[in-house]
Amino acid sequence: MKLSMNKKPVLASRFTLQASPGPRPVACGVRRAACGVLIAFFCLGMACRPMPKAYIHKLKNGHYQLIVERKPYIIKGVCYNPIPIGQNHEYDWCSDSSRPWIVDGKLMQEMGVNTIRLYQPCPNTENVKTVIRDFYQRYGIRTIMGHWLGFWEYPCPFYGDKAFQEKVKKEVLEMVNLYKDEPGILFWTLGNENNYSCLGLVNPWSSDEIDKETNPQKQKVMRAKIYYSFVNDLARAIHKIDPNHPVALGNGELIGLEVAAKVCPDIDLVACIIYRGKTFGNLFKSLQATFDRPIALTEFGADSYDAYLKKEDQNMQAFFLESQWRQIYENLANNKKGAGNCLGGTIFEWTDEWWKYNEFDPAGWMVHNTEAGWSSGSYYFDIKAKDNKNMNEEWFGIVALSEELENGLNKRIPKKSYYLIREFWKNPRLDKNKKKGVKSK
Amino acid sequence: MKKDFAYFCFCVIAFMTVSSVVPAFAQEKAVSAPAVSTQPQATIPQATTEPKEFVVYSDKNAKGNHYIPSGWMGDYSDIKLNDQSLVNPHSGTTCIEFVYSAKKSQAQGWAGVYWQNPANNWGSKKGGFDLTGMTKLTFWARGAKGQEIIQKFIVGGIKGTYPDSASVEAGPIELSDTWKQYTINLAGKDLSYINGGFGWTTTADLNTGGATFYLDDIKFEADPAMKPESRKSENMPFYIYADKGSIKNHFIPSGWMGDYGDIKYDGASKEDPYLGDSCIKIIYSGKATQGARWAGIYWQNPANNWGTADAGYDLAHATKVTFWARGEKGQERIEEFKVGGIMGEYSDSDTAGIGPVVLNKEWTQYTIDLKGKDMSYVIGGFCWATNIDVNPEGATFYLDEIKYE
Numbered sequence: 001m002k003l004s005m006n007k008k009p010v011l012a013s014r015f016t017l018q019a020s021p022g023p024r025p026v027a028c029g030v031r032r033a034a035c036g037v038l039i040a041f042f043c044l045g046m047a048c049r050p051m052p053k054a055y056i057h058k059l060k061n062g063h064y065q066l067i068v069e070r071k072p073y074i075i076k077g078v079c080y081n082p083i084p085i086g087q088n089h090e091y092d093w094c095s096d097s098s099r100p101w102i103v104d105g106k107l108m109q110e111m112g113v114n115t116i117r118l119y120q121p122c123p124n125t126e127n128v129k130t131v132i133r134d135f136y137q138r139y140g141i142r143t144i145m146g147h148w149l150g151f152w153e154y155p156c157p158f159y160g161d162k163a164f165q166e167k168v169k170k171e172v173l174e175m176v177n178l179y180k181d182e183p184g185i186l187f188w189t190l191g192n193e194n195n196y197s198c199l200g201l202v203n204p205w206s207s208d209e210i211d212k213e214t215n216p217q218k219q220k221v222m223r224a225k226i227y228y229s230f231v232n233d234l235a236r237a238i239h240k241i242d243p244n245h246p247v248a249l250g251n252g253e254l255i256g257l258e259v260a261a262k263v264c265p266d267i268d269l270v271a272c273i274i275y276r277g278k279t280f281g282n283l284f285k286s287l288q289a290t291f292d293r294p295i296a297l298t299e300f301g302a303d304s305y306d307a308y309l310k311k312e313d314q315n316m317q318a319f320f321l322e323s324q325w326r327q328i329y330e331n332l333a334n335n336k337k338g339a340g341n342c343l344g345g346t347i348f349e350w351t352d353e354w355w356k357y358n359e360f361d362p363a364g365w366m367v368h369n370t371e372a373g374w375s376s377g378s379y380y381f382d383i384k385a386k387d388n389k390n391m392n393e394e395w396f397g398i399v400a401l402s403e404e405l406e407n408g409l410n411k412r413i414p415k416k417s418y419y420l421i422r423e424f425w426k427n428p429r430l431d432k433n434k435k436k437g438v439k440s441k
Numbered sequence: 442m443k444k445d446f447a448y449f450c451f452c453v454i455a456f457m458t459v460s461s462v463v464p465a466f467a468q469e470k471a472v473s474a475p476a477v478s479t480q481p482q483a484t485i486p487q488a489t490t491e492p493k494e495f496v497v498y499s500d501k502n503a504k505g506n507h508y509i510p511s512g513w514m515g516d517y518s519d520i521k522l523n524d525q526s527l528v529n530p531h532s533g534t535t536c537i538e539f540v541y542s543a544k545k546s547q548a549q550g551w552a553g554v555y556w557q558n559p560a561n562n563w564g565s566k567k568g569g570f571d572l573t574g575m576t577k578l579t580f581w582a583r584g585a586k587g588q589e590i591i592q593k594f595i596v597g598g599i600k601g602t603y604p605d606s607a608s609v610e611a612g613p614i615e616l617s618d619t620w621k622q623y624t625i626n627l628a629g630k631d632l633s634y635i636n637g638g639f640g641w642t643t644t645a646d647l648n649t650g651g652a653t654f655y656l657d658d659i660k661f662e663a664d665p666a667m668k669p670e671s672r673k674s675e676n677m678p679f680y681i682y683a684d685k686g687s688i689k690n691h692f693i694p695s696g697w698m699g700d701y702g703d704i705k706y707d708g709a710s711k712e713d714p715y716l717g718d719s720c721i722k723i724i725y726s727g728k729a730t731q732g733a734r735w736a737g738i739y740w741q742n743p744a745n746n747w748g749t750a751d752a753g754y755d756l757a758h759a760t761k762v763t764f765w766a767r768g769e770k771g772q773e774r775i776e777e778f779k780v781g782g783i784m785g786e787y788s789d790s791d792t793a794g795i796g797p798v799v800l801n802k803e804w805t806q807y808t809i810d811l812k813g814k815d816m817s818y819v820i821g822g823f824c825w826a827t828n829i830d831v832n833p834e835g836a837t838f839y840l841d842e843i844k845y846e
Contacts, residue, residue, distance in 0.1 A: 282791040290813065378784035
């Protein structure tokens with residue numbers, strides 16, 4: 001039943017013998033007849049359905065695995081958005097004639113990366129296909145393809161509005177139709193931290209019905225129900241046109257998943273964005289108790305600038321990342337210690353992005369800004385920085401960018417994290433620093 | 442979540458800062474103190490066999506005494522010390538008498554004393570002892586009347602350039618009017634450098650009329666029978682707040698966040714408490730004093746612990762947190778009530794919350810569901826937060842009977 005990499009899966013063929021390249025019936029008398037009955041039986045029972053290229057497998061012990069090409073697959077990934085120095089998020093890097101993904105793909109392969117995460121496809125379809133193919137064919141790296149679901153649309157994402165929903169749905173299904181047959185596609189991710197809009201804190205939206213409700217807690221639940229129902233509708237529609245790839249619900253932390261549990265039966269996994277420093281805490285078991293789906297950590301990491309001492313600190317970043325990867329591995333399937341529901345993760349992020357501190361200041365895009373943008377006590381080494389602001393958005397890459405150009409690209413300089421995680425993936429050690437209270441620095 | 446942390450000292454055990462306010466008495470006493478080694482990194486005198494004990498105090502001027510009770514903290518003017526009291530010593534001829542007036546002379550609401558080496562060493566000098574091999578500290582204590590409450594007894598915990606290698610606390614302890622021995626388990630602790638050999642703190646809330654108490658025979662002991670203490674799971678109910686000064690209270694409302702200047706906290710309000718004789722009254726002015734446009738308070742253990750100290754309670758038996766709340770006018774909106782969620786070097790094991798909550802004018806009970814949550818390690822026992830956008834005129838509200846169940 002193994003599908004060829006480039007073979008286009010045809011839905012109708014799932015019910016035909018030809019779809020199965022397995023052993024054919026022996027042509028002799030009764031055995032032939034018996035085989036025919038047997039085959040018919042299995043086919044009616046859909047035993048001949050081709051296995052999806054990637055799917056979620058729930059084990060008898062309740063643990064989850066991502067199966068790709070019939071083998072368990074641990075996502076060892078990075079978020080990929082290679083904006084060069086001097087550009088900002090509007091830059092179409094897929095159209096960059098210097099093809100940054102060729103250089104990056106090689107470095108990733110050497111590190112052991114097997115997956116990249118894209119937040120949304122670049123505008124040019126053919127360029128996107130080229131990127132996916134180059135990553136996969138040259139380096140064996142698969143792509144998690146995402147969609148923002150209109151989260152950044154002005155003035156806000158009206159998830160309660162049918163016309164808005166239809167518009168987003170059309171975009172999403174177009175994306176799936178365009179790329180579903182690319183062998184490098186791993187799965188789809190719907191949204192990122194869009195659930196925060198249901199709290200009314202980021203990109204707040206509402207509807208007439210919600211506005212009529214005076215209890216703010218109920219308003220929150222109403223928004224969550226609308227949003228997650230919409231995402232589930234998208235997932236169901238994707239499954240109809242693409243049975244070969246799972247669909248993930250992008251979510252900030254676990255917030256709102258108690259609602260998703262009730263309205264998202266078609267979601268295959270949760271793709272979580274988590275910034276909790278050295279530990280994910282009770283994340284995995286908490287998800288298990290709230291919404292029993294596997295989890296991929298599709299955004300996590302640490303920056304490499306000490307905002308307190310005002311100097312680069314690659315050790316600090318490496319310390320956090322190694323600790324995070326250790327916990328990811330502890331929670332993979334068949335590990336007695338963990339929850340068994342983790343599929344791996346994609347580090348935020350591959351390269352530093354120099355535009356992030358002030359996205360409206362082109363001059364600032366040329367500077368590797370050291371001003372911290374927000375505060376998190378989880379990253380405690382530099383929490384004593386002024387106003388406790390210690391998170392440096394421009395320093396999250398595990399590969400630094402140099403102003404020096406190499407073949408038209410900013411030269412890539414891997415940081416300590418790159419090497420440390422490379423070694424961890426080669427030989428994952430889960431017992432280091434397991435003693436509570438061990439000083440980390 | 443992007444939040445500013447405000448390390449605002451509400452009920453601070455700010456060891457570093459109080460060193461400058463140690464009263465002259467303590468300094469004089471330190472200067473005249475006999476038989477105290479001031480050698481850098483002192484060690485237990487070597488003997489042919491391993492030492493069995495290391496005395497902090499046995500009798501006034503006893504040769505074996507170590508450390509000086511020089512580190513007076515908080516409302517230091519509320520403390521009187523007599524280290525040669527003849528009133529019914531436990532053994533020998535003298536004991537130590539402390540009189541704590543609870544007058545809040547320095548407006549701190551709490552006070553305490555550290556035994557240090559050398560005197561007044563808040564971690565600026567290398568003077569601690571290597572007490573490796575000791576497994577417990579024992580002392581005898583009694584109150585003048587009984588029912589005096591000591592918030593905690595301490596070993597180690599002084600920070601600074603030369604920090605103590607361990608920090609261990611025990612308490613609160615309610616004293617009786619007869620001598621009783623107490624033990625602080627030190628087994629498994631790194632005692633290689635201890636400058637703060639012993640200490641106590643208490644609060645005016647816990648001792649409204651003050652407290653007179655006695656200590657005697659304070660010593661470290663090498664007891665091979667002592668085993669490292671595993672963190673015990675607390676019994677339910679486990680109170681955050683029952684009443685002002687209640688020994689049942691846990692956690693300190695020390696984590697003032699955002700526009701902390703907009704908050705007034707009264708932990709002893711008599712304005713129609715839900716139960717008992719007091720409740721918590723909070724006034725949020727909504728003036729955006731620090732420019733954050735929001736404010737809140739975390740109840741922490743110990744005070745001001747933003748995940749920097751390994752001091753979480755094991756509340757794994759809890760299935761919910763309940764509390765009663767009311768607004769002064771009704772319609773005050775609290776964006777979030779939360780438990781856990783402090784992240785740092787030592788992070789809370791989980792978090793849960795409810796909100797936004799629009800308060801009623803009448804007392805109403807609210808519940809935070811903890812089913813499926815891992816509350817085995819909690820530094821941030823309780824928290825509320827609100828903002829100026831939903832309370833443009835500010836908000837006055839009351840809380841009572843906050844507890845894990």
